[in-house]
Amino acid sequence: xxxxxxxxxxxxxPYKGGISHYTGQMYRALAKKYEVELxxxxxxxxxxxxxxxxxxxxxxxxKIDKAQFLINTAHPFNWFCTANRINRLKPAAVIIxxxxxxxxxxxxxxxxxxxxxxIFVCHNVFPHERFPMDRLLxxxxxxxxxxxxxxSKMDEDDLKTIIRNPICQxxxxxxxNAFRFHELxxxxxxxxxxxxxDKKILLFFGFVREYKGLKYLxxxxxxxxxxxxxxxxxxxxxxxxxxxxYMQLIQETGVSDHICVQKGYMPDSEVENYFFASDxxxxxxxxxxxxxxxxxxxxxxxxxxxxxxxxLPDVVTDGKTGYLVEPENEKELAxxxxxxxxENKEAEFTENIRKEAYRFxxxxxxxxxxxxx
Numbered sequence: 001x002x003x004x005x006x007x008x009x010x011x012x013x014p015y016k017g018g019i020s021h022y023t024g025q026m027y028r029a030l031a032k033k034y035e036v037e038l039x040x041x042x043x044x045x046x047x048x049x050x051x052x053x054x055x056x057x058x059x060x061x062x063k064i065d066k067a068q069f070l071i072n073t074a075h076p077f078n079w080f081c082t083a084n085r086i087n088r089l090k091p092a093a094v095i096i097x098x099x100x101x102x103x104x105x106x107x108x109x110x111x112x113x114x115x116x117x118x119i120f121v122c123h124n125v126f127p128h129e130r131f132p133m134d135r136l137l138x139x140x141x142x143x144x145x146x147x148x149x150x151x152s153k154m155d156e157d158d159l160k161t162i163i164r165n166p167i168c169q170x171x172x173x174x175x176x177n178a179f180r181f182h183e184l185x186x187x188x189x190x191x192x193x194x195x196x197x198d199k200k201i202l203l204f205f206g207f208v209r210e211y212k213g214l215k216y217l218x219x220x221x222x223x224x225x226x227x228x229x230x231x232x233x234x235x236x237x238x239x240x241x242x243x244x245x246y247m248q249l250i251q252e253t254g255v256s257d258h259i260c261v262q263k264g265y266m267p268d269s270e271v272e273n274y275f276f277a278s279d280x281x282x283x284x285x286x287x288x289x290x291x292x293x294x295x296x297x298x299x300x301x302x303x304x305x306x307x308x309x310x311x312l313p314d315v316v317t318d319g320k321t322g323y324l325v326e327p328e329n330e331k332e333l334a335x336x337x338x339x340x341x342x343e344n345k346e347a348e349f350t351e352n353i354r355k356e357a358y359r360f361x362x363x364x365x366x367x368x369x370x371x372x373x
Contacts, residue, residue: 096120117373120145128211152311175299215246275297288310291315
């Protein structure tokens with residue numbers, strides 16, 4: 001019996017970033033049951049809007065050999081050609097990754113022309129950094145969808161403000177476990193990074209943006225160090241234009257020797273070193289819908305301290321797989337870190353993360369898609 005055909009639209013290797021990794025893993029999960037055609041971008045963002053390098057060829061773990069790079073997001077004639085090619089495939093459904101209104105004009109044309117059922121996977125209904133017209137652009141695009149997958153209650157609520165009674169399934173962001181290329185011990189990972197073997201390592205990982213609240217974590221470190229002299233904060237990420245301000249803030253803490261900074265984009269092949277080296281991953285976000293960093297942490301079986309915002313409480317089980325604290329509160333952050341180490345919670349939390357593995361599995365995501373087909 002022939003498998004049903006699905007077209008999956010989104011970024012994939014060699015494009016950088018969590019949504020690219022997500023699309024690659026979704027393809028592999030769906031390919032176990034469906035015939036999947038992956039359609040990615042010939043051009044994702046114009047350089048005039050996105051000045052940084054968009055691609056990373058350093059590791060091809062997420063490469064999908066049959067991916068077709070068809071879509072030029074800034075070329076209307078291309079949109080019509082791509083829609084016609086998709087229609088010739090006669091898919092049962094088209095699954096579209098949605099995270100930013102930049103894609104609105106392109107996706108509106110594709111959705112208007114594509115004849116199959118259209119399912120949007122909403123990583124963010126509205127962008128993290130809001131701008132005029134973003135709500136209208138999201139509404140005009142998403143209303144062309146037939147069904148939706150959201151990964152937080154916040155996104156579900158946002159979706160319902162622009163679409164009446166949407167056909168929608170909410171599930172947690174699946175775990176990123178494909179970054180585990182080797183099984184490293186903490187000691188081995190720390191040797192690779194030049195970190196001390198006898199420190200307690202906190203990890204902040206990923207692009208540094210204002211909404212991620214890194215400044216509150218930096219300001220929490222003096223309080224942590226006053227109780228535990230062996231704690232070190234490892235910040236691994238791309239600071240962008242705000243780097244100087246963060247470096248100044250680190251100096252002002254008076255404990256800068258307890259803060260290690262690895263600047264720049266981390267290639268996929270190096271991600272495992274940072275998570276294996278850490279004892280605890282910290283996400284001091286001011287706002288969020290969901291976070292791929294938590295799922296990376298859980299993929300490495302690392303406990304998490306997160307703020308109680310957006311969809312993060314849907315993923316972190318307070319007191320079992322980590323701790324939840326209020327945002328913009330360095331005292332609560334510090335107290336949670338201190339509690340984690342003083343109560344020796346690592347082994348207990350790690351075991352609980354293992355027990356929750358199915359809830360975060362890609363098999364579970366496939367079941368959700370089955371229900372919307």
